[in-house]
Amino acid sequence: MIRYAKPTTVDEALALLGEDRWRILAGGTDFYPAQGNKPFRENILDINGLTALRGIVESETHWLIGARTTWTDLVSHQLPGAFDALKAAARDVGSVQIQNVASIAGNLCNASPAADGVPALLMLDAEVELRSAKALRRLP
DSSP states (O other): OOOEEOOSSHHHHHHHHHHSOOEEESSOTTHHHHHTTSOOOSOEEEOTTOGGGOOEEEOSSOEEEOTTOBHHHHHHSOOOGGGHHHHHHHHTSSOHHHHHHOBHHHHHHTOOTTOTTHHHHHHTTOOEEEEOSSOEEEEO
16 A cells, blocks of 8 residues: 655654665655656655754754755845855746745755756855665765
């Protein structure tokens, strides 16, 4: 039986990911078109309610952009000039409607050749934080 879950905390989402295989839904701008009219055959983990994964925060040493942060969030946030290329890329991601819901992490994880944010993130020496219920690691 296919399962659908919409966790309310990151820890709950990580626990679910640790117990079964899930297709993650965040934003959905590529999720639904890829699905088309086919029946769902995978468990769906809807992380759209995880507010802890959305936002932009400055620390003493770096900026943290949450996985669910949208391109519109990025464009409207006050960021230093070093982020201008990323903001320019954000404006090129689909239409405004897409920018309002598409997540930055989705743009990276989808492995699309049109992943507009990747060059600017590479230029910024960005790292991706990967988490499971058991471990955390960072990759360039």
